C-alpha cells in the first residue's frame with residue numbers, strides 16, 4: 514500500500530475511534546497546527562531547562578522553562594526554590610519523584626494505596642525501594658487508619674506517594690489528613706510526592722476552592738501532571754516540578770553537552786513544550802475553568818441518564834470520572850472503556866458530546882434489556 518494511502522486510512526480510523534473514546538483520561542479536542550512547521554525540524558531538549566549554556570542549540574529549552582515556571586506557580590512552588598522539566602508523561606514524572614526521594618532518603622519506605630497507577634509498583638522495583646502497599650477506602654482514597662498504623666511502628670523516613678485523582682475512581686488522597694498523621698506521630702523527616710497526572714489540571718480550576726489541597730503550600734516535595742490528559746496533546750508528555758534544593762543532590766555536569774544531567778532520559782522531546790505553551794500560556798491558551806465546568810456538567814448529565822434507567826453510577830467530589838457496573842466486553846471495546854474487576858468508567862472530557870453519552874447509555878440499556 515502506498516504511504517499516502519496508508520496515512521489516509523489511518524486518519525479515517527482515528528477520526529472514527531475519537532467519536533467512541535469515552536473511557537480514557539485523554540482530551541482529544543485541540544488544534545496545534547501553528548506548530549506544524551516544527552514537524553520538519555529536529556528538536557531535542559537534551560539537558561537542564563534551567564541551565565544557561567547549552568552547546569546543543571536545536572532545542573526549545575527556553576519555552577520548556579517558561580512552561581515549568583507557569584506550572585510551578587499554579588502549584589505554589591517556593592518562588593526561589595523550584596525546578597522541573599517536561600517529561601515523556603505522568604509515569605516518567607512519578608519515576609523522577611521516587612528517584613529523587615530515594616536519593617534524599619536511601620533507607621526510606623514508600624507508602625501508596627492499592628488504587629495507585631500500575632506503573633508505580635514497577636518503578637519501585639526498578640528503583641529497588643522498600644515499599645508498603647496500603648488498602649483504600651470504598652471511594653478510592655488511601656486508608657488513612659492503615660497508613661497511621663504502618664507509620665507508627667516503623668523508624669525509616671516515610672515517602673508518601675499520594676494520588677491526586679486515582680485512575681479508576683478519581684479519588685484524591687487528602688494531603689492535610691496525611692500531614693495530620695505525620696504530625697500526630699511526630700514524624701518530621703518525610704517526602705511527599707503527588708501524582709496529579711489527570712486531576713492536577715482539574716482541581717485548580719473548579720468554580721469553588723476544593724477541600725482537597727495538595728500543592729507545595731501543603732508541604733509536598735514533588736508533583737507531576739500529564740500533558741496529554743486534561744490539557745490534550747498529539748504526543749504523550751508531562752510536567753514534573755520539585756524543589757531546586759532537592760535536585761542539587763543528583764545533577765552531574767556533563768562536559769560534552771555543556772549542561773547538567775538531571776533528567777531521567779537524555780534526549781527529550783522539544784516539540785511537546787510548544788504544545789504545552791500554546792495550551793497553557795499563549796494567546797490561544799485553553800480556558801480550563803470552562804472546560805472543567807463543562808466536563809462536570811456532562812458527568813452529572815451521564816449520572817442522571819444512568820439513574821433514569823435504574824443503572825447505579827457515581828462520581829467522587831470534584832471528579833469528572835463516572836463509575837458504573839462493567840458492561841460486556843463488546844461495549845468495552847466499542848466505547849474504549851477502562852475497566853477494573855466489576856467496575857468501568859467514562860470520562861466526559863471536552864471532546865465527549867452529550868450525544869455520545871446518550872448513544873453509549875442506549876447501548877448499555879439495550880444490553881441489559883432496559884426500556
Ligand SMILES: Cc1ncc(COP(=O)(O)O)c(C=O)c1O
Nearest residue numbers: 602603604630678679680710739
Ligand atoms: C493517576 C495516574 N497516574 C499516572 C498515570 C500514567 O501517566 P502517563 O500515561 O502520562 O504516563 C496515569 C495514566 O492514566 C494515571 O491515571
